[in-house]
Amino acid sequence: MNNEFGYIDLEPFAELNPDEQKLTIINRKDNRFELKVKDIDKFNTFDIFGNEFGKLIETKVFYGINSTYHPITLYRCSINSSNFSAIPYSIVSSQMYIIGNEPLTPIIHFTDKTKIKKIRYYNDNIKYIFPSDSMIIKRTQNEINVEAKKKKEKIISNVIYDDNKVIIKLINSFKHNGGIYNFNIQPTAYFEITFQKSVNLDMVLKISNRIDCVIHLFLLTSGRSKELTIYDTKKNSYEFYNVKNNDKEEKQPVFYLDKIENNITNFDKLFTLLMKITNDNSNCFFPFLNFDRKVTSTQIQFLEYYRVLEYTDTEMRKKLNKGKNNTFLVGLLKKYQNIKKIYFNDQDDTVIEEEVRSLRNYYSHNGYYIKELPVPTFNPKYYKNVDIQWIYDVKNFIKIVSYLEVYSLAGVNVDENKLMYHLK
Numbered sequence: 001m002n003n004e005f006g007y008i009d010l011e012p013f014a015e016l017n018p019d020e021q022k023l024t025i026i027n028r029k030d031n032r033f034e035l036k037v038k039d040i041d042k043f044n045t046f047d048i049f050g051n052e053f054g055k056l057i058e059t060k061v062f063y064g065i066n067s068t069y070h071p072i073t074l075y076r077c078s079i080n081s082s083n084f085s086a087i088p089y090s091i092v093s094s095q096m097y098i099i100g101n102e103p104l105t106p107i108i109h110f111t112d113k114t115k116i117k118k119i120r121y122y123n124d125n126i127k128y129i130f131p132s133d134s135m136i137i138k139r140t141q142n143e144i145n146v147e148a149k150k151k152k153e154k155i156i157s158n159v160i161y162d163d164n165k166v167i168i169k170l171i172n173s174f175k176h177n178g179g180i181y182n183f184n185i186q187p188t189a190y191f192e193i194t195f196q197k198s199v200n201l202d203m204v205l206k207i208s209n210r211i212d213c214v215i216h217l218f219l220l221t222s223g224r225s226k227e228l229t230i231y232d233t234k235k236n237s238y239e240f241y242n243v244k245n246n247d248k249e250e251k252q253p254v255f256y257l258d259k260i261e262n263n264i265t266n267f268d269k270l271f272t273l274l275m276k277i278t279n280d281n282s283n284c285f286f287p288f289l290n291f292d293r294k295v296t297s298t299q300i301q302f303l304e305y306y307r308v309l310e311y312t313d314t315e316m317r318k319k320l321n322k323g324k325n326n327t328f329l330v331g332l333l334k335k336y337q338n339i340k341k342i343y344f345n346d347q348d349d350t351v352i353e354e355e356v357r358s359l360r361n362y363y364s365h366n367g368y369y370i371k372e373l374p375v376p377t378f379n380p381k382y383y384k385n386v387d388i389q390w391i392y393d394v395k396n397f398i399k400i401v402s403y404l405e406v407y408s409l410a411g412v413n414v415d416e417n418k419l420m421y422h423l424k
Helices: 201-219 260-275 282-289 298-319 328-335 337-344 349-366 388-410 416-422
Strands: 004-009 022-029 032-037 060-065 071-083 089-094 096-100 116-122 135-139 144-148 154-161 164-177 184-199 227-232 237-242 372-375 382-385
Touching: 004 032, 004 071, 116 201, 154 260, 164 260, 184 201, 201 227, 201 260, 201 282, 201 388, 260 282, 260 388, 282 298, 298 328, 298 349, 298 388, 328 337, 328 349, 337 349, 337 388, 337 416, 349 372, 349 388, 388 416
Parallel strands: none
Antiparallel strands: 004 022, 004 060, 022 032, 032 089, 060 071, 071 089, 071 096, 096 237, 116 184, 116 227, 135 144, 154 164, 164 184, 227 237, 372 382
């Protein structure tokens, strides 16, 4: 979609009115959807309404159509610039947008009120978790026979969330293109997700995020899904794109969670666990739900993963009808003795726990600059000389154990040594 004419407006519209909707030139680029709008009244770099002249416009949702009347909904829009020349125009960009698969009359834009019944989730890494058997190649001395067919769908997860049944099915199929001299056929895999009750886009994005996280926990990859197909209750379908995701193409993963025969069971366990995370607890799971975030400082990573361990310990203790335990790290040091020895040698478990907990409290209350660590933080028995290597070792230990405890909370097996080797 390059240099294509269309129209855009601030609100959804059922019919095109060139006096209301503004002419635009549409270009789809690698990391954004860009529109050159012939207008500086509705679409202006600055908000000129009321008494707020000069206030930058916040990101908004805009609505449009392309040259073939396919409806377009643009989320997280930014008006990048406005040109006040003889032919004025503004540049609008979006990194998350939805395009109808069919030209509709009247025009039906996807909105926040659209009721969604089903989606298809696409991610190239699915094939590494669930190898496709949709293609069979047989070679003989004189010929090659290729058999490709859509395989029977498999239910890989079935959860109840917010009084709604969510079913994830694995679809193994194939795609082909070209002619007799350059024919190409490739296996494909995607998830089809159905809802017993209709849901909105926020729910769809939450589920997509959780599946991204499950795939990360399987493969330790950083890629996310950037495309969904959305089906509403009126049998209209739309393509959803989040081009901000997957800026870099990933290599084939070298880590795999467990035996291939356990892939469906493990997927279901991890997805079920992640769907149980409430909005209130999402910060506790931040480094997993945001696994593709830009690399933060060692200090911030330490605090993020420490918070994960506080959460997993609390959840484990709830199952045992036990209360909060501030010294939970002692038990984890005993549980993961091999990892502990790599980073702390034969130091006493209780001493390590008190020093690490003191570091957590110090960072939370006094900031990240530190020369001597008071242990404990608020009523020191002694002051520990710390250096970057010790802080780095503490962070690595806490991070690795956080992953292991998340797997443990979900009831999933993982090889500690393999995880430690591949987790960077």
